Amino acid sequence: MIQVLSSAWALLLGMGLLMVGNGLQGTLLGVRGEIEGFSTLQMSFVMSAYFVGFLGGSRLAPEMIRRVGHVRVFAALASFISAVMIMYPMMTNPIAWVLGRVIIGFCFSGVYVTAESWLNNAANNENRGQALSLYMIVQMSGIIGAQALFLVGDPAGYETFVIASILVSVSFAPILLSISPTPAFDTTKPMTLRELMNKSPLGCVGLFLLGGVFSAQFGMSAVYGAQAGLSLVEISIFVAAFYIGAVVLQYPLGWFSDRMDRRLLILLVSASGAVASLSGMLYGVTFEILLVSAFFIGGMSNPLYSLLIAHTNDFLDHEDMAAASGGLVFINGLGAIAGPLITGWLMGKAVFGPPGFFLIIAVLLFFLAVYAAYRMTQRAAIPVDETGTMSPMYPTASPVALEVAQEVAIEAAEAEVEEAAQETA
Secondary structure, rough: HHHHHHHHHHHHHHHHHHHHHHHHHHHHHHHHHHHOOOHHHHHHHHHHHHHHHHHHHHHHHHHHHHOOOHHHHHHHHHHHHHHHHHHHHHHOOHHHHHHHHHHHHHHHHHHHHHHHHHHHHOOOOOHHHHHHHHHHHHHHHHHHHHHHOOOOOOOOOHHHHHHHHHHHHHHHHHHHOOOOOOOOOOOOOOHHHHHHHHHHHHEEEHHHHHHHHHHHHHHHHHHHHHHHOHHHHHHHHHHHHHHHHHHHHHHHHHHHHHOOOOOHHHHHHHHHHHHHHHHHHHHHHHHHHHHHHHHHHHHHHHHHHHHHHHHOOOOOOOHHHHHHHHHHHHHHHHHHHHHHHHHHHOOOOOOOOHHHHHHHHHHHHHHHHHHHHHOOOOOOOOOOOOOOOOOOOOOOOOOOHHHHHHHHHHHHHHHHHHHHHHOOO
16 A cells, blocks of 8 residues: 555545545535526536536546647646536536536546546555545545535635636646656557446446436535535535445445355445435435435445446456447446436426435435346356456446456456465365
């Protein structure tokens, strides 16, 4: 762990500041949109636009890096992110915000691809798993820290948007000034979606549904808080509760994942998240219950991402695991685009109002639990001792980070095979 920090501290520091800026602008827009009188449907398009850009960036950024290099892509995307964050309070128009969010999503995706390839290059076979774990913790910690910073300024003014822009601008300094060698960049040709679906129907369907769940949390939780009449302090704590739950419960669920049928665990975790969502919908008038619901929704849904990827890997050959990463991220991204749109419609005054936020999460997680139960009747479970280790991942990662996680899983599986061969020799 110390070796990872010594070799990649600047990258991790920069990404932490970047995630603070990203988490801050998402919450800010949710509250500022309510102040400006944007409808819930308009805000759903604004929030969905981020995932449109993110999905596009994850596909195009690798080619950009190959053509002009890491440093130029990194710096160019940084300038666009900073500029758009300043633009938000100057152009309080839903169409301008939608376009801005597409640009922001595209740029953040490209930045993640660049940074994660640098991180992979800085790590070695012995500490790559630790580096990935640290990177995921930094990402979630940045989003959580952003919620505290949200209270520094008035969301009706300019100050907090300027702070977000400054954080993003500053975040690139330690990265660009400390990393001299630029790594060779190469990505694996992705597996087709048809092949992926044939290999793991539960993994594909689950990641699509989970994309909608995560994007509703990331994009619409602040909108819910503003519409429900929560104070700025309460909105900050409410949004943070989702990601605190994700960090706290990721490793306990990972421990269970390596010791039981993953489909059963996916079923139980999905059902638990659905129950937590229904609790928030029915009893959300009490702020304490609202926080508990948010904690368990985030704590159940975010680790599901790692669980579903680990389950998919159980049915893939080692040489196919890296190729599957691009398709898995793409499927998750499609669900993420649809999530805020459906959530915004349900949250409309003519439909369910604010409780629609919890309803869509409950429905998606319930369907995932039911589908997991169905898949358990269609194929025999793989023996626990033959399944791979679950690597911690969050839906905020790009295909590069997922490829790194796949490499870690492959290395762990090969090490287990060698250890077993030595014991029998």
